[in-house]
Amino acid sequence: MAGREVQTVQDVRRHRDARRTGGTDIPVIVRTILSAMRMTFMNLFRKPVTVHYPDKTRNYPDRYRGLLALVYEKDTGEEACIGCRLCEYVCPPAVIKVEMLKSEKRNYAKSFTLELYACEFCELCVQVCPTDAIVMMKSFDMPTTDRRELLLDKDRLHTIGLSFEQSWATGNKLRDMQGPPKAARPVAHAPAAAEAGKPAAEGTTVS
Amino acid sequence: MSIAAPGRVEVDYAGSERLTMNMGPQHPSAHGVFRAILTLEGETVVGVDAVIGYLHRCHEKLSETLTYAQYPSIASKTDYVAAMTSEFAYVRAAEQIGKIEVPKRAQYLRVITSELQRVASHLLWLGTWCLDLGGALGGGATIFLYCIRERELILDLFESLVGARLLYGFYQVGGVRYDLPPGWAKTCRETVDLIDSRITEYERMLEDNPFFMARVQGVGYISRELAEDVGIAGPLLRGSGVNFDLRRADPYSSYDDFQFAVPVETAGDCFARYRVRMVEFRESLKIVRQALDGLPEGPISSRPGLKSVAQTRIPKGEAYARVEGARGEVGCYLIADGSAKPYRMKWRGASFSNLAVLPHIIPGHKVADVVAIMGSVDPVFGEVDR
Amino acid sequence: MSESVMLVLVPFIVMNAVIGIVTYVTLLERKFAARMQSRIGPYRVGPHGLLQPIADAIKLMMKEDVVPTAADKPVYNLAPIVFLVPCMFIFATIPFAPGLGVADLNIGILFFLAISSMEIVGLFMAGWGSNNKYALLSAMRAVNQVISYDLPFIFASLVPVLLAGSLQLGDIAAAQSGLWFVFYPVIGQLAFIAFIASTVAAENRAPFDILEAESELVAGFRVEYSGMKFALIQLGEYTHVLGSSFLGALLFLGAWSGPGPEWLGPVWFLIKAMFVFLLVTWVRWSFVRIRVDQILALSWKALLPMTLLLLLATAFVVVWRTSGGA
């Protein structure tokens, strides 16, 4: 870069000498050295903060965003997921793939795959789920020796849902917390979901 | 790889053979993936060529394919050390175009989280900087571990508020996504007081300590003219004598309700930047206390809860919204075309301009100073490479 | 026959004892440093991490010994040995009890100082042999630093020699049975501080460890070494530090003089050496490293003149003491 003048050693030395103070008066040196050493010595008697992870686990706050999981309906015991693909549209890294299984009273999810190795745990899927089907667990232990194991299918997600403690956030709770506190809003999930689903579909043709 | 014209540079050694050394992408003090090709004469650096782009994910193309509801949680990945303020810039740009009003409580929550994030980010800066200066097997590691111990307290606060420790997605166009859980304000006050006392401890370990002062005073001088010319911002700018802080220049999100001082140093060297950030620690903690005391009741978002991906639509228009991040002015220049996705989003990362000043100030220093300067500039490479 | 057997057996025992102490001193330092940083140090291997040094040793022995192709093979392979041998020799002249010791030479301290400055040759060979830019830079820095700090180290350790009037370490220790040299009114404390400062610098321990400054030179001259060679260099470094702390304990803290019966002497000596070692470690974990030109400036402009004046003052004290018949 011929045009750019470059700082030389003389400039650097000039700036340093102009700003360099202290370093010569002995009492200040002794005082600061002793105060620094006193700090480390004082710390010698503080309790160490290390948590022995595998033996004792840390208590997770109740909003912890850990592993994804699918849950069963409380009363009927069926799968809560109706395959409406809202979570598939909202997922920024597009890791969720859902196929809907139509049937007369309500719909089900034929297949539900979630690539956990690309998931960002941003909790948008939990937030948009109209039937609180997908939730997050209070645990993050997903160590596997093989990436293919992290491609969770529907029953893996259900087993995770049963094996860990569920964290606080579900779709309705989050939306009630965010939405302005009006009277009980007309809770019409199904049509709103279907209508919102359509325009979004062509919008996010993410490869 | 071009270096300065040899004629122009007078060095002590009469033309001794030059050594080209790589402070390569995997270098322990590279603060992430950054490669500096140093041209050395003995211990003195004669030329620097910076190679960046190792962490480039093209956030700007990504933002053209993600809607206004999805992108904030991705925006936190640009400056992953101060994730809250990164989301803030994007969300503020969208609100400025769509003239969306943010309720008072959400503004206070935003102030509390971005100030806590500034303290956490400065703690990581102080820790990694002392680690660079002092070495992993020396005094530097001691201060690093103290800072990490304090930063964990703030991450626990964020974990109980949002659920995540580093990348939150806490901000949303029109407000915030989570409200304070019960008892959070009390633990927050305790943490703030504890960190305040611990910062005096760090200062007692470092303040005019002969070893520390010898390493940082007078090193890496940035003149005010060069600072403005290259566009560096934040603590670096205030370290070079420019009294400019976005929270005071154009007070956004009700920052004018709080009393806080803006530290300005005129020396322009590493020590001045250190002084500015140490004062900013205390000012941010003061803001958090005032915001917690004055936290109003009310909704946390002016738009109904996020129900579907294309719910927020922003009318046609453009805006450049700036936020005072931990490293300087984080800006987001947004062009909306009325649909649910922005037409163009330019991310002005503070670290990109801060890093651009390095080739101008490093030549002439010793190799050990390069590390001290890099640490005091405190670049985060998610924001540099975007 | 018993004489020659003793001649072989005693050094063998002392060397193994030293290696044993050195391995467990690394554990002591890691635990002590961890507590200072509010963490707990090695905990997994053995009860409370007690088997950690053995695990490290075995690991280093099993690790593959990678030799860079462009390395200068003979120099590269010889360097760790040339670095380790002088560090082992320095324990030859240190008596652990009045009679117990390898060889209490009458030029004890002179031998110690001469041999201990030999290790810089091994260090420079390592830096040069591995044909790596970082190693070369660190070797250059090492030569500057160790040489410029050997002088203050020598002058600081000559003060007790003057006070005791003999070079033999045994005599110096015996002379301190009454009053430890560190408790001499002014010159004792100053000499001890100068000794600690130059020990920290001579062995490139922080805050003077620009030799293997991770943030700049990755691992300094050891960057190309792995496996057993790396273990030898590590062993040499810690042996040198331990040797200096033993010397410091002997010169200033009255090696084996302490309350309790006679046979308790070596235990006192070990405790005092550990105290000096922990002092050096405490300094190591409290300060930030300073630049190479500042280190040299500190040595030539500050430490060297100070120790010279100290030596002069000691001479006056000795002359006043002998003439005044005190």
Next chain:
Amino acid sequence: MTPAQARTLVSERFPAAQIEPPAEGAPVTVTVPPDQWFALARFAKDDLRCRFFSFLSAVDWKDQGLEVVARLDHLDDRVGLMMKTKLGPGVSACPSITPIFRGADWMEREAYDMFGIRFEGHPDLRRILLTDDWEGHPLLKSYAVDTPHPPYR
């Protein structure tokens, strides 16, 4: 110096410039033809004293061609100046303002890297974020998302 004064100064000096009406919270926005781009930057730095170089980037308006955007700030008087220039359809060359603002050096390299705009007068125009052997400029609208392009080597 208030934004209104800045607008009058610019309109006197650059009659050809279109200055957008003042809007609440928006900076002084000036659009000039490309040949006056260098002059406007020089004018902004010297006369308007907007010395703080915030950023420089580009926008691809599909058929209307590329547009280069630069943002300067007057830190003491809190005046922001947004400079724009439309390069016209099919044109991808623009005068460089690196001789005036050293901060523009990397920003222009990034605009070249992402949009393919050749900045004349730039001392060292090469790719900054992508590898040197990368074909195409990603942020152009024509650089479609779906074309199978093996980004990961």
